Amino acid sequence: QLKPSDISKVLLVGGPTRMPVVQKFVEDVTGQKPERGIDPMECVAQGAAIQAGVLAGEVKDILLLDVTPLSLGIETLGGIFTKLIERNTTVPTKKSQTFSTAADNQQAVTVRVFQGERPMAQDNKLLGQFDLIGIPPAPRGVPQIEVTFDIDANGIVHVTAKDLGTGKEQSIRITATQKLSEEDIERMRKEAEDFADKDKERMQQVELVNEADTLVYSTSRMLDELKDKFSDEQKKGIEEKISVVKEALEKDPKDMADLRVKVDAANKAIQDASTELYKKAAPQPGTQASSSSGDAGSAAGSTDEPAVDAEFKEKEASSGASKSKETEKQSGAEKDTKSDTKGKKK
Known part of the structure; x- marks a missing residue:
C-alpha cells in the first residue's frame, strides 16, 4: 500500500x-x-x-529473495484451514506444528494440503493429500503427529507427517504451487477480503462446535477418572448439563447463541464442582497455623522427595498430600519438644 x-x-x-x-x-x-x-x-x-x-x-x-504468493496449510477438525506458512514468507523456509487425532483409537490420518487465505479449507485450493497409517490405538488427543512444511529455493513444497510415538512418517512433494496466474492469486486475495465477515462468522461457529465436542469428551473422561471425588449430586448436575450439549451436537445445531449458552452452563457446573473438590482438599486452618509456627522449611512441608512437574495420578496426589500433612505435624511436634527443652535449660 x-x-x-x-x-x-x-x-x-x-x-x-x-x-x-x-x-x-x-x-x-x-x-x-x-x-x-x-x-x-x-x-x-x-x-x-x-x-x-x-x-x-x-x-x-x-x-x-522469493516469497510465497499465498498461505499454505492443512485441513484440521471441522474443516478449518490451519496455516503453517503465511503469505509473503521468504523462501526457502521450513515450519513444523504438532497435531493429534480427533477420535479414540484412530489409526490413520489424512493430511490435506491447501493454498489460500480463506479460514475454511474448502474455500481454498487443494494442492494434494496423503495418509499417515499405523498409528497405535490411543484415546483422542494422545498421539503426537508432527506436520512439517519445507519449501526449497525452487519453490517446491515438501510436506511430511510423522508420528512422534512410532517414528513412522509419510510425505508428499508438491510442485504446482506456482501454477496459479497473477490473476488467480489476486482473485483469491480479493475473495478473502470480500468474504472476511462471513468467513469470520463461519469460523466462530465451527470453533464453538469443536469446543462443545471437546467439552463432552473431556468431561466424560474426567467423571470416569474422578468418580469417587464428586458427590452424587455434583455428578448428576454435570451429567445433565453435558447431556444437553451432546444432544444439541447430535442435532447439528443451527442456533449458535443457544449452543453457547448450553456450553457455558456445562462449564459453570464443572467449575463449581471442581472448586468444591479443591476446597475439600485444602489444609484445615488449624493445621496451617501449627505449620507456620515452625521453621520455614517445616512450614513448607519439605521432604527429601524431588518436585514433580505436570503429570501425576490422582491417587498419588492424594497420598502425597497425606504425607505432607503428616510431615508437617511431625515437624510441629519436634519444634514443640525443642522449645520445651530450651525452657528447661533456662
Whole structure:
C-alpha cells in the first residue's frame, strides 16, 4: 500500500514499457519521470540469466529473495484451514506444528494440503493429500503427529507427517504451487477480503462446535477418572448439563447463541464442582497455623522427595498430600519438644 510519495525511483522493465503511452501513464501515477539509464529488455534477460545461475548452483554470491504468493496449510477438525506458512514468507523456509487425532483409537490420518487465505479449507485450493497409517490405538488427543512444511529455493513444497510415538512418517512433494496466474492469486486475495465477515462468522461457529465436542469428551473422561471425588449430586448436575450439549451436537445445531449458552452452563457446573473438590482438599486452618509456627522449611512441608512437574495420578496426589500433612505435624511436634527443652535449660 505505497503512496506515490514513498517511491524514490521508477524503473521501466520489459519491452512494452518502450511505448510512450505507458511511460506517460507511469509518470502521471507516480508523479515523477521514469529512469532512462537502463535497457528495458536487456535487464529482463540479465535477471533471467542470474536466476538461472542461482537455481543451477553456479552463482553463489547473489541471493534472490522469493516469497510465497499465498498461505499454505492443512485441513484440521471441522474443516478449518490451519496455516503453517503465511503469505509473503521468504523462501526457502521450513515450519513444523504438532497435531493429534480427533477420535479414540484412530489409526490413520489424512493430511490435506491447501493454498489460500480463506479460514475454511474448502474455500481454498487443494494442492494434494496423503495418509499417515499405523498409528497405535490411543484415546483422542494422545498421539503426537508432527506436520512439517519445507519449501526449497525452487519453490517446491515438501510436506511430511510423522508420528512422534512410532517414528513412522509419510510425505508428499508438491510442485504446482506456482501454477496459479497473477490473476488467480489476486482473485483469491480479493475473495478473502470480500468474504472476511462471513468467513469470520463461519469460523466462530465451527470453533464453538469443536469446543462443545471437546467439552463432552473431556468431561466424560474426567467423571470416569474422578468418580469417587464428586458427590452424587455434583455428578448428576454435570451429567445433565453435558447431556444437553451432546444432544444439541447430535442435532447439528443451527442456533449458535443457544449452543453457547448450553456450553457455558456445562462449564459453570464443572467449575463449581471442581472448586468444591479443591476446597475439600485444602489444609484445615488449624493445621496451617501449627505449620507456620515452625521453621520455614517445616512450614513448607519439605521432604527429601524431588518436585514433580505436570503429570501425576490422582491417587498419588492424594497420598502425597497425606504425607505432607503428616510431615508437617511431625515437624510441629519436634519444634514443640525443642522449645520445651530450651525452657528447661533456662
